[in-house]
Amino acid sequence: MAGPVSLPALAQTAEKPDVTLGVGGKALLYYLPLTVAEKKGYFKEQGLNVTINDFGGGAKSLQALVGGSVDVVTGAYEHTIRMQAKGQDIRAAIELGRFPAITIAVRKDLADKVKTAADFKGLKIGVTAPGSSTALTAQYAMVKAGLKATDAAIIGIGAGASAVAAIKQKQVDVISHLDPVTSKLEADGDIVVLIDTRTEAGTKALFGGSNPAAVLYLKNDFAEKNPVTTQKLVNAFMKALKWLETAKPEEVADLVPQEYLLGDRPLYLRAVKSSQEAYSRTGIASADGMKSMYDSLKLLDPELTSSNVDLSKTFIETFAKKAQSGS
Template identity: 50%
Template sequence: MKRAVLVFLAVLLAFGLAQKRVVLGVGGKTAVVYLPLTVVERLGYFKEEGLDVVIQDLQAGSRALQALIGGSVEVVMGFYDHTIQMQAQGRDIVAFVQVGRYPAIVLGVRSDLADQIRSVADLKGRRVGVTAPGSSTHFFLNYLLVKNGLKPTDVAVVGVSVGAQAVAAVQNRQVEAISNVEPAITLLEERGLIKVLADTRSTRGTREVLGGEYPAAVLYTTRAWLDRNPDTAQRLVNAMVRGLRWMQGKTPEEIAAVLPEEYFLGDRALYLKVLRNSLESFSPTGRFSDTAPLRPLTVLSAFDPNVQRARIDLKRTYTNAFVDRVPKQ
């Protein structure tokens, strides 16, 4: 009996060593900007890398960041600009694989107010929905306000989350405008509820609004965690890059086939249109370019006094070391 128990414990230990547990927070799992995370999870790539990834859906990027700082998650799937914001506050946060090369954030106004709100400058005094205050959708709004001669305080910001909650906030007239991501944007457009003022879902739109490629969704963590867990980080990156490669050239129908039914919000055909509008925004390689991180720095410097005052070392906000070690196909 004693020998059997020892064998059983050895098996458990071996399984524990084979399956490395990682707690990962995401700022809205059903948001299309984070879609590769679900693709990788559903295709089993994390498990094939020997990882037990526990995903906590925190509904907004700012909440995911808070969870990392508070220690309740180890890694975040969120937007790259938070790494710059944190460095300005003296925190060493590092992005280690790029998922989105464009933000895919859209600013739209309610269609019934389109004759009154014809430009960003007309938003003064209005209520604008964002996923959550302090999230990248909020940063995007702030930048556009400053760029158009307003201050961030010239509007009232309302947290509306993502997906169905964001759509409901517009339908119920809780906000006059919205800065949000897919699938909410296409749902609102198809129902004739919003008119788009700024759109970064495509190469052309991102170039018009932000000047070019703009690191968006990434995996980031503290430098201390990265230094302690290089093997785990490499496995995470291996899985994510494999997922990004899998998505290249796939049709919306092929991608939708691996997703949970609840992602479609009751309208699969409309969700396929959402995917068509979004596929261009994902990185094909997971790699950061040397110049693109300058754009988030420019955006944040436009309205964040901490970033304006800080001497930001962009090279410390991201690394390609893990992506460069991913096995070739």
């Protein structure tokens, strides 16, 4: 346990107490640390008033950050690499997820024909939103299996009940998605999971290493102009990660808004249990994990193949280190 926060840190007032935060699919367990920080009052405790804007997928929250309509984003780490490659100084300040926790599954009625990503050619793949990490993971699996990233249609199906309906109504053949959507479809017998990055073993099987997943990211100049605000945001997320480390699935289900349970509490409990391994323990992405992510993006995205991104510029460690020590 970290000791009590030292008085100077508490005495410091945030430069920008009113913060707008973008997220792509808040109900997903991928973003659970955000909901924990919000519902447990950790932002308020830090003297922050955080307004959360929920967009359909990660690509949209990134656009909002670049366009200036949000200050910070909880989203996939890979966006920091992409933006650095484009000369935009966007960095992560704390790691929330250490494994992507994305599963790729096929509709049960197609499971005898579709056994690996090599069989995805010509199919419709449902993702949270095109350009988001669920889409990229599906495309990466295809490229790794010898197909082109364009060999299947990528279709945005949103993050909650709409994603469940897309499989049940056969609008898509394959789904690259996250819990609780995956667990719901698994429990109902609608899908067969082919690739599972909720665990370390599954993540290594696809990516060859751990892969930083959800992070809090922001423009570097926001962190430089608002160091106290940024520190307070990171402190709140760190507290959420610490709470999640020992929380029982029942406590999580009691905390989140009822609609997150997709009308099935026992199923949500199972989903929480299967996702708990994926949350970051330290708040700091490992160098190996960042490299593994960059290598997979280079393979997938022609724009990044010959890029030369300094990975140390994709993650500011100082805030998470300070939050850990409680100083």
